[in-house]
Amino acid sequence: MEIETIRAFLSNDKKFRLIEDRIFNVDLYQYDMEMWVSGERILVLKEYKTKTAFYRWLNEQAVIASVYQNIPYRYKNNLYFFIVLSFEEESLEIQSFINQVERNNKICRKYILMKDIDLEKIPFFNESLIDRIEFDYAERFKDRILKALEEKTLDNNLERIKIIINSYLTDNSSEEDLLKKGDSNEN
Template sequence: MQIEELIIKFKQMDYELMEFEPFQEDMSYSGIQMWVKDSRVIFVKEYEAKSLFLDWYISEQPLIASIYNYLSANHKNNIYFFMILNFDLNNDDDLALTINKVIKDEYVCKKYVFQSIDEITDVPFLNNQFIKIPQFDYDQEFKSGILNFNMINHFVGEEKESLDSFYSLASNLLDYYFTSYSLLEETSKLEKDIINIGIRSVSDED
């Protein structure tokens, strides 16, 4: 997992990246980012090597503890440290034990270790806010594109009636195509259905 994946989610959830003096230089050197929303503070760091991750309590923990002393009471009760692992774990049992210890260590703040962006749903306060990209409806987009006849509104009288009739026919044909066409085995059945759709569309206009 890369830190950019989490940043995208933070921005979608209206978290803001903060610069915090007098520790900004130390944060930049350590590679820690500070994201804030309301009274919640989330520190984030990406680890690209096992050795760097194993030293978290020597480098990152003291820095976060120092910043803690400068935060308001509301923020002190809502501090989290998200640790992103961007290296191959290779079924490392020792590393797995270390991760378990980190998660249980709540000194200064609650800690989470992520190997995949999907694991963000394991965080209780982010679970309901987790924004997923909606499924793209190709059929609906295709139909909408074909039937986007905005010019109909510029016509009146018989011209508009003809376009309305065509719109109804096209809509019915497309609905039929996406629901039934792939299931038909007999060409004659397809031809009869198209004729019936056309007749129904004309009737709808009467």
């Protein structure tokens, strides 16, 4: 993956903008790094063109630590290091090293980007994750319970259980209201 792809991605839809790193008393240009900021997050971007350079990524951790010390408090838990790999190698060794780097949460969260699909593993970029958040867990839960109960419950109790479950999942009725609803349906 080329760094230009990430730059275009960040500047187009994601409301990030490239900022002057001297604001935070760090000269990222000297380390071939860029800082992108949105209202909620700071991303530090670095491209590695060789496997050897990537294996020395830990040297950049000190630079990221310096950024961390100088950023406003609201960004402290929202600092990310995007490592763009512009070399092609998919050996087991490199995959293992990528896994090790991404699991290292010291100072900030790190993401390795080799292919376009790697952008999907970043939660705040992943539209499908947003769709999953809107999933109706209460409705699915209710359906599964009712299906299980239909197989094991007598018909007269099933209606009362349905009323209780619906009331529990749809409003904040008191226990007394639930019992009144159940009694009125029995008559």
